[in-house]
Amino acid sequence: MIEITDVRKSFGDKHAVDGISFRVEEGEIMGFLGPNGAGKSTTLNIITGYLSADSGTVKIDGTDILADPLKAKKDIGFLPEIPPLYTEMTVMEYLSFVYDLKGCRLPRRQHLKEICEVVKIWDVSKRLIKNLSKGYRQRVGIAQALIGNPKVLIFDEPTIGLDPRQIIEIRNLIKMLGKEHTIILSTHILPEVQAVCDRIVVINKGRIVANEKTEDLINAVEGSRKLVAKIVGPEEEVLKALRGLGGMKSADVIGKRDTDSISYLLESQERVDIRKPLFFALAAKGWPLIGLEGVELSLEDVFIRLVGKGNEKTELKKSRKGGGNK
Amino acid sequence: MTAIYVRELKSYFLTPIGYIFCGVFLIVSGLAFAECTLLEQSVSSVGQYFVWMMVIFAVLLPLLTMKLFSEDRKSRTDQILLTSPVSVFGIVMGKYLAALTVFAVTLAVNSFNFVLLHVYGNPNTVSILMNVIGVFLLGAAFIAIGVFLSSLTENQLIAAVSAIGVNAAMLLISLVAGKVETTGLRTVLKWFSVIDRFTPFTNQMLDVSAIIYYVSLAAIFLFLTDRVIEKRRWA
Numbered sequence: 001m002i003e004i005t006d007v008r009k010s011f012g013d014k015h016a017v018d019g020i021s022f023r024v025e026e027g028e029i030m031g032f033l034g035p036n037g038a039g040k041s042t043t044l045n046i047i048t049g050y051l052s053a054d055s056g057t058v059k060i061d062g063t064d065i066l067a068d069p070l071k072a073k074k075d076i077g078f079l080p081e082i083p084p085l086y087t088e089m090t091v092m093e094y095l096s097f098v099y100d101l102k103g104c105r106l107p108r109r110q111h112l113k114e115i116c117e118v119v120k121i122w123d124v125s126k127r128l129i130k131n132l133s134k135g136y137r138q139r140v141g142i143a144q145a146l147i148g149n150p151k152v153l154i155f156d157e158p159t160i161g162l163d164p165r166q167i168i169e170i171r172n173l174i175k176m177l178g179k180e181h182t183i184i185l186s187t188h189i190l191p192e193v194q195a196v197c198d199r200i201v202v203i204n205k206g207r208i209v210a211n212e213k214t215e216d217l218i219n220a221v222e223g224s225r226k227l228v229a230k231i232v233g234p235e236e237e238v239l240k241a242l243r244g245l246g247g248m249k250s251a252d253v254i255g256k257r258d259t260d261s262i263s264y265l266l267e268s269q270e271r272v273d274i275r276k277p278l279f280f281a282l283a284a285k286g287w288p289l290i291g292l293e294g295v296e297l298s299l300e301d302v303f304i305r306l307v308g309k310g311n312e313k314t315e316l317k318k319s320r321k322g323g324g325n326k
Numbered sequence: 327m328t329a330i331y332v333r334e335l336k337s338y339f340l341t342p343i344g345y346i347f348c349g350v351f352l353i354v355s356g357l358a359f360a361e362c363t364l365l366e367q368s369v370s371s372v373g374q375y376f377v378w379m380m381v382i383f384a385v386l387l388p389l390l391t392m393k394l395f396s397e398d399r400k401s402r403t404d405q406i407l408l409t410s411p412v413s414v415f416g417i418v419m420g421k422y423l424a425a426l427t428v429f430a431v432t433l434a435v436n437s438f439n440f441v442l443l444h445v446y447g448n449p450n451t452v453s454i455l456m457n458v459i460g461v462f463l464l465g466a467a468f469i470a471i472g473v474f475l476s477s478l479t480e481n482q483l484i485a486a487v488s489a490i491g492v493n494a495a496m497l498l499i500s501l502v503a504g505k506v507e508t509t510g511l512r513t514v515l516k517w518f519s520v521i522d523r524f525t526p527f528t529n530q531m532l533d534v535s536a537i538i539y540y541v542s543l544a545a546i547f548l549f550l551t552d553r554v555i556e557k558r559r560w561a
Binding site: 051086097 | 404406
């Protein structure tokens with residue numbers, strides 16, 4: 001549905017987008033992830049035809065955005081980073097204007113009412129946009145993108161500046177829209193893509209660093225499973241016993257915070273659950289296991305591994321913090 | 327294009343700008359009209375009034391055009407225009423025609439003044455009609471200049487002040503040109519002088535070359551506007 005090939009764009013000598021290619025299949029929700037300034041918005045602006053790329057092609061449903069912009073743009077609904085709202089108009093006036101601007105042919109009143117109900121702005125539809133709160137403005141921005149029922153929806157950081165309840169609402173809305181539309185969702189908020197997207201493209205400094213299914217990406221980076229165990233017992237002997245367990249890849253001391261208990265970082269081999277054997281082994285020796293935390297890599301860790309040149313230390317710190325939340 | 331035209335037209339009257347333009351235009355031109363015709367005891371001159379009109383246009387028309395592109399750029403609403411299935415030229419024309427419409431309607435209302443002349447005197451209708459056509463064309467060119475300058479900046483004030491400057495320069499240039507000795511330079515300067523081209527209208531002639539002059543002046547600046555916006559996408 002969306003196909004971009006080797007797109008490049010420079011501003012002066014800064015390469016904002018440096019040879020990005022990817023495809024988004026019909027009905028897919030693609031998460032477009034990257035730190036601030038990675039080139040996300042520039043890429044989206046190129047896909048929607050707001051900016052022109054220095055080189056490379058963008059095809060929407062087979063139509064090149066430069067060769068036939070009017071046809072390609074008809075298929076796109078775009079919510080830019082800052083919702084493009086004419087604040088002196090009422091919500092309905094504005095949506096009606098967008099309806100005309102896009103040359104929409106659907107029955108006007110019914111179509112606009114449906115959209116207002118989907119994004120829950122029907123009750124403010126007669127109010128001036130300048131008097132609306134940030135959350136409502138964002139929704140008017142989403143409503144605007146939905147007009148004409150375009151095949152492709154592109155959202156650039158749609159949940160920025162919203163309160164947690166609104167964020168969840170918008171996410172659910174996007175999930176729902178994903179059933180009928182092809183969506184690109186740009187964000188730097190990781191749980192968002194984890195919750196919503198089928199596939200993730202991660203970019204950094206204008207280049208793609210990962211392009212995979214959401215689960216695959218997490219699995220690929222996670223590899224084996226890690227645990228942090230707090231055990232009371234003599235260090236040397238405990239270590240020896242731990243390393244002797246079947247399926248254990250490594251065991252190391254990572255801290256002695258309490259007076260008698262010691263924390264160990266345990267890494268099992270792939271697809272092996274060592275928690276039960278661990279428990280029985282320790283019980284047999286009479287060493288109490290007073291804490292056991294799973295360190296599942298969150299997308300945040302994946303992200304830092306892909307994007308940052310993070311050394312072991314920061315990774316571990318990050319992992320432990322992630323594990324502690326579970 | 328129609329959608330943009332309608333929106334811009336509405337927007338003039340959703341914000342105070344449309345009312346201020348119409349109001350100030352009618353008051354100031356009314357004063358000028360009274361001074362040049364009704365209060366003139368011996369020989370009243372409609373011609374003098376139309377010179378005043380040009381000056382009023384030069385100052386007031388930028389009020390209509392200053393926000394057209396600069397505001398869109400500042401509030402990022404240009405993103406919805408440029409990502410919609412509309413050509414850049416369609417956007418430029420939509421905005422231009424909206425400003426032109428407000429101007430034309432105000433000028434039409436203002437022309438009620440001439441009805442009064444018929445009540446109290448015996449004016450030359452053809453002369454007045456030609457002059458009105460002339461100032462309308464001049465205004466249309468000034469609006470195109472304003473549109474162009476608005477596309478260059480995000481700041482409405484800069485757009486307005488620079489447009490007033492350019493308009494005033496184009497009015498004054500004929501005075502300067504008259505004093506230039508070098509024939510070549512004088513010819514070039516006269517080309518830019520919007521007043522010199524106005525003479526046929528004052529002489530009650532519907533001069534095609536004068537009409538083409540004003541229309542092409544407007545067309546050039548609208549074309550440049552289109553280029554400026556198109557170029558920004560490639561920058």
